[in-house]
Amino acid sequence: MILPVILAGGSGSRLWPLSRQLFPKQFLTLHGNLSMLQTTAKRLEHIEHQPPLIICNQEHRFSVAEQLRSAGCKHSGILLEPMGKNTAPAIALAAFHSLKKGSDPLMLVLAADHVIKNEQAFCETVRQAISSAEAGKLVTFGIVPTCAETGYGYIKRGKALGSHSVFEVAQFVEKPDFETAEGYLASGQFYWNSGMFLIKASRYLEELKRFSADIYDACEAAVNETNEDVDFIRISSEAFSKCPEDSIDYAVMEKTEDAVVVPMDCQWSDVGSWAALWDISDKDDSGNACKGDVISINCSNSYFHTQEKMIAAIGLDDVVVVDTKDATLVAKKSDVQLVKKIVEQLKSEGRSQWKHHREVYRPWGKYDSVDNGERFQVKRITVKPGAKLSVQMHHHRAEHWVVVSGTAKVTIDGKDQYLTENESVYIPITAVHALENPGKVPLELVEVQSGSYLGEDDIVRFEDKYGRC
Numbered sequence: 001m002i003l004p005v006i007l008a009g010g011s012g013s014r015l016w017p018l019s020r021q022l023f024p025k026q027f028l029t030l031h032g033n034l035s036m037l038q039t040t041a042k043r044l045e046h047i048e049h050q051p052p053l054i055i056c057n058q059e060h061r062f063s064v065a066e067q068l069r070s071a072g073c074k075h076s077g078i079l080l081e082p083m084g085k086n087t088a089p090a091i092a093l094a095a096f097h098s099l100k101k102g103s104d105p106l107m108l109v110l111a112a113d114h115v116i117k118n119e120q121a122f123c124e125t126v127r128q129a130i131s132s133a134e135a136g137k138l139v140t141f142g143i144v145p146t147c148a149e150t151g152y153g154y155i156k157r158g159k160a161l162g163s164h165s166v167f168e169v170a171q172f173v174e175k176p177d178f179e180t181a182e183g184y185l186a187s188g189q190f191y192w193n194s195g196m197f198l199i200k201a202s203r204y205l206e207e208l209k210r211f212s213a214d215i216y217d218a219c220e221a222a223v224n225e226t227n228e229d230v231d232f233i234r235i236s237s238e239a240f241s242k243c244p245e246d247s248i249d250y251a252v253m254e255k256t257e258d259a260v261v262v263p264m265d266c267q268w269s270d271v272g273s274w275a276a277l278w279d280i281s282d283k284d285d286s287g288n289a290c291k292g293d294v295i296s297i298n299c300s301n302s303y304f305h306t307q308e309k310m311i312a313a314i315g316l317d318d319v320v321v322v323d324t325k326d327a328t329l330v331a332k333k334s335d336v337q338l339v340k341k342i343v344e345q346l347k348s349e350g351r352s353q354w355k356h357h358r359e360v361y362r363p364w365g366k367y368d369s370v371d372n373g374e375r376f377q378v379k380r381i382t383v384k385p386g387a388k389l390s391v392q393m394h395h396h397r398a399e400h401w402v403v404v405s406g407t408a409k410v411t412i413d414g415k416d417q418y419l420t421e422n423e424s425v426y427i428p429i430t431a432v433h434a435l436e437n438p439g440k441v442p443l444e445l446v447e448v449q450s451g452s453y454l455g456e457d458d459i460v461r462f463e464d465k466y467g468r469c
Helices: 036-046 058-070 087-100 119-134 178-187 201-211 213-224 237-241 248-253 274-280 333-348
Strands: 002-007 053-057 077-081 106-111 138-143 154-161 163-173 190-200 227-229 232-234 259-264 289-291 294-297 303-306 311-314 319-323 328-332 359-362 365-373 376-383 391-393 397-405 408-412 415-419 424-427 433-436 443-451 460-463
Touching: 002 036, 002 087, 036 058, 036 106, 036 119, 053 058, 053 087, 058 077, 058 359, 077 087, 087 106, 087 190, 087 201, 087 213, 087 248, 106 119, 106 201, 119 138, 119 163, 119 190, 119 259, 138 154, 138 201, 138 248, 154 178, 154 259, 163 248, 178 190, 190 201, 190 248, 190 259, 201 213, 201 248, 213 237, 274 303, 274 319, 274 333, 289 294, 294 303, 303 311, 311 319, 319 333, 328 333, 376 433, 397 408, 408 424, 415 424
Parallel strands: 002 053, 002 106, 053 077, 077 232, 138 259, 289 303, 294 311, 303 319
Antiparallel strands: 106 190, 138 190, 154 163, 154 190, 163 259, 227 232, 319 328, 359 365, 365 376, 376 443, 391 433, 391 460, 397 424, 397 443, 408 415, 408 433
C-alpha cells in the first residue's frame, strides 16, 4: 500500500510578502480555493493509499493540523522536525517511523507546495511506477519539459527498462544556463527534476545507510525516542540535531545504481516565484492575472494580488504588485528572484515583516494587530468555538477586552465571568487571566493593550492546552 509522505517544510521566501517564515507558501491559497497543502492532500483521493504522513517544522504544527482538519483530510500523523535538515533526513524519518509501526510501505514523497493542474495524469503516472518501486527501484518522477527553464534541475534518462514509461537515470544535472537548457529541451532526453519519489521504505534506508551512514544513524536514533501526542509525532531533538543536512538527490539518488525516472506530463509547477505563479494563473485578454479587488487600465502581462485594499493600476506592463495588510511588493516580473534579498534585508534589520503577517494564526484562532503607537496596541482577536488561550499574566501591560460577537468566558485571578456582545472587562498588570470561547460560534473581540512594554514575549504561561511554554 502507498503511504504518501508530504514534506511541508520550507519558508517560501521567494513569494514574500504573502509567504512568511511562520506562514510559508504551502499554507497559502494561490491557485484554486484550497491551500497548497490541502490541494496536495486532496489530489491523492484518486490513488489507493494510506492516510498521508505529514512532515513539518515544529513551529508550523498547528497550521498544518488546522488546515488538514478544515479540509476534511485524514492523516497518519504529523511528524515534527525540531529543525530543518533537508529532504534526505526528512524521508528517512518517515521510513524509520513506518518500519517502527510494523509496515514497509511504498512511500510516495511529495512536496506540499507544488501545483499540478492535470491530476488525472499525475495519478496515472504514479500507478505506472508502482511495479518498479515494488521491485526495489528508487523511482523519481521527471516532468516533461515545456520550455528551456533555467530555474529547475534536470534528469537525463538512460535506457528504457521493459517499457517506455520507465528509464534508468543516466545523470542528474544542476540548474543550467539558457543555452544549455535549450539543448536539453531539443534532445528530448531530459526532464525537470520534480522532487517527487516513489520508494519502498526499507530500500530507501538500505541505500541511505550505504551512502550516507551518518544521516541514517542520526535519524534512527531520533525515531527511537519518539513521543506521540494526539496529531503530533515528536522525535529526539538532541539526536536529530547531530544529523547532517542533505537532499535526497545528493545523499542517495545520484549514487545508487537503482535510480529510475518515470516521465510525468501533468502541468506541474513548483511555483518558485511570482513570475511562475503568473505563468500558471488564469489571465484576461491583456495577459493580466488578478486576485482580489483590482482595477487595471492599459495594463498588460502583469500579476496583481491584494488581500484587503483595492489595487488601481494604470499603464503597467510586465510587473508584479502584491499587497498585504503590512507590506506591498512592486517589481518587474523579470526581477522577482530578487525578492529574497528584500527578505534578507528585513531580517538583518530586525523587522517583523520577514517572519509573520500582521494577522497571526494561533492554535486557538488568530489575532490582527490593527493599530499601535507609544504605550498602546490594538488587536482584533478571533477565538474558535471550544478553544482557550493559555492561563497567563503580564509584567508590563494591562488589557481591555471588548466583545464584538459571541460569548467569552474570562477568568481573572481565579474568578470566572461571562461576557457577551458590547460588554467589556479590564485585566490589570500582573493579574493571572484566561480567555475561553464556550460557545458554538467564533468569539470576536477587540483588545486594547497599554503599558511600558507590549512585546509578545511579555507572557508568563501557567497552563496551556496546546503544550506551549
